[in-house]
Each structure stands twice: as C-alpha cells, then as structure tokens.
Amino acid sequence: QVQLVESGGGVVQPGRSLRLSCGASGFPFGSYGMHWVRQAPGKGLEWVAVIWHDGSNKDYTDSVKGRFTISRDNSKNTMYLQMNSLRAEDTAVYYCARDAVECSGGSCYSLFAFDIWGQGTMVTVSS
Amino acid sequence: DIVMTQTQLSSAVTLGQPASISCRSSQSLVHSDGNTYLSWLQQRPGQPPRLLIYKIFNRFSGVPDRFSGSGAGTDFTLKISRVEAEDVGVYYCMQATQFPRTFGGGTKVEIK
Numbered sequence: 001q002v003q004l005v006e007s008g009g010g011v012v013q014p015g016r017s018l019r020l021s022c023g024a025s026g027f028p029f030g031s032y033g034m035h036w037v038r039q040a041p042g043k044g045l046e047w048v049a050v051i052w053h054d055g056s057n058k059d060y061t062d063s064v065k066g067r068f069t070i071s072r073d074n075s076k077n078t079m080y081l082q083m084n085s086l087r088a089e090d091t092a093v094y095y096c097a098r099d100a101v102e103c104s105g106g107s108c109y110s111l112f113a114f115d116i117w118g119q120g121t122m123v124t125v126s127s
Numbered sequence: 128d129i130v131m132t133q134t135q136l137s138s139a140v141t142l143g144q145p146a147s148i149s150c151r152s153s154q155s156l157v158h159s160d161g162n163t164y165l166s167w168l169q170q171r172p173g174q175p176p177r178l179l180i181y182k183i184f185n186r187f188s189g190v191p192d193r194f195s196g197s198g199a200g201t202d203f204t205l206k207i208s209r210v211e212a213e214d215v216g217v218y219y220c221m222q223a224t225q226f227p228r229t230f231g232g233g234t235k236v237e238i239k
Binding site: 035037039044045047050059060061062095097100107111112113114115118119120 | 159182224226
C-alpha cells in the first residue's frame with residue numbers, strides 16, 4: 001500500500017528547532033520528488049519546500065528560506081524537514097506529498113501534481 | 128509568485144445538482160514545455176488533500192467521472208456534474224508551472 005507517514009510535530013517555543021520526518025512505503029521512494037505543504041489552523045494550503053528524487057535540487061518558499069532545510073535519505077525511504085528559528089506563523093499541520101509521475105515507453109515524467117499525501121503532523125509554535 | 132484566486136460558491140448546493148468552481152491565475156500557466164500545470168484537489172473535513180484533476184482536465188486514478196476540469200491560460204473551472212454527499216469539503220486549485228507552487232484560497236462545497 002502506497003503510504004506517507006509524517007512524524008515529529010509538537011509544541012515548541014519561538015526561536016527553537018524541530019525536525020519533521022516523512023516515512024514512505026509501497027513505492028520506490030528514490031524515484032520520486034517530494035514536497036512539504038503546510039496548513040495553518042482554519043486556513044488554506046501553502047507549499048513549503050521540494051526536493052528532487054535524488055536530493056540534487058531543493059527549493060523553498062520565501063518565508064522559510066534560511067530557516068528550514070529539506071533533505072532525504074533514500075536508503076531509509078524517509079524525507080526530513082529541519083525547522084530552525086521557528087515563529088508563531090509557522091504553526092500549522094505539515095503534510096508531505098509525493099510528486100505524481102507517469103511512466104510510458106520506458107520513460108517516466110512528472111505530472112507536476114501531488115498524488116499521495118500523508119495525514120499530516122501538527123506543529124505549534126508558542127511560548 | 129503566481130497568485131491563484133478562487134471564486135466562492137454563492138450558496139450551498141442541492142444534492143444531485145451541478146456545481147462549478149472557478150480559479151484564475153495572475154499569469155499564464157502555460158509552461159515552456161507547452162503543458163499547463165493546473166491541478167485540483169479536494170479536502171474533506173479532517174482529511175488531507177486528495178488529487179482530483181491534473182494538467183487542467185485529466186482525472187486522477189479512482190476519481191469519479193462526475194468531476195471534470197476545463198480551462199486554458201489563466202482561467203480554469205472544476206465542475207461536479209451531480210453533487211453527492213461525499214463531495215462536501217474544500218476544493219483547491221494549484222499551479223505547478225513555476226516555483227513556488229501556489230494554491231488558490233479554497234472553495235467550500237456544502238450541501239443544502
């Protein structure tokens with residue numbers, strides 16, 4: 001069964017750090033780009049970061065650049081989000097999501113959409 | 128950044144009746160490769176988002192055919208031909224033509 005499971009959320013004081021994990025199962029994790037998306041309480045979705053399938057490229061939304069670091073360990077089928085200097089506005093449910101891929105004729109192509117989502121992990125930044 | 132704007136449904140929808148959700152982008156979503164990377168997601172209450180439609184009109188695996196997507200350039204629409212009780216939730220459009228990926232603010236579908 002294709003599945004993503006986030007962990008590592010919790011309550012943390014402003015300025016402190018937290019590391020989220022996203023464990024994958026049921027598919028060849030190392031073949032897929034992965035994303036973090038967050039949702040503040042009662043609000044909409046906000047894309048946070050992306051990492052290429054092999055970790056060669058990463059990108060972030062401006063509000064987390066310099067504070068958050070996305071990484072992955074394909075040998076452990078796990079992606080991470082290291083969050084430093086946390087702020088109250090980082091309070092949200094953090095989801096990991098898989099980049100959708102379509103394969104045909106021996107080649108695979110990104111569909112530029114997020115096809116598998118985890119259940120999310122809540123991060124609360126509060127003193 | 129590309130700003131995605133969704134219109135709000137003006138009122139709750141009657142079961143079995145159609146619903147239409149609009150999404151507009153602040154610039155064309157046509158990628159340099161010729162594709163338009165606009166997708167639609169559904170988020171039921173208490174659940175993570177679920178992919179419904181990708182590249183404007185392609186239904187993802189397992190999505191009922193009462194859901195359809197259309198549009199081009201900067202204007203896009205998600206239609207539900209006959210709303211069912213399980214369709215209650217918030218619908219988001221998302222552009223993946225460029226980074227950062229951006230989402231519309233969401234449109235809530237409620238049943239009368």
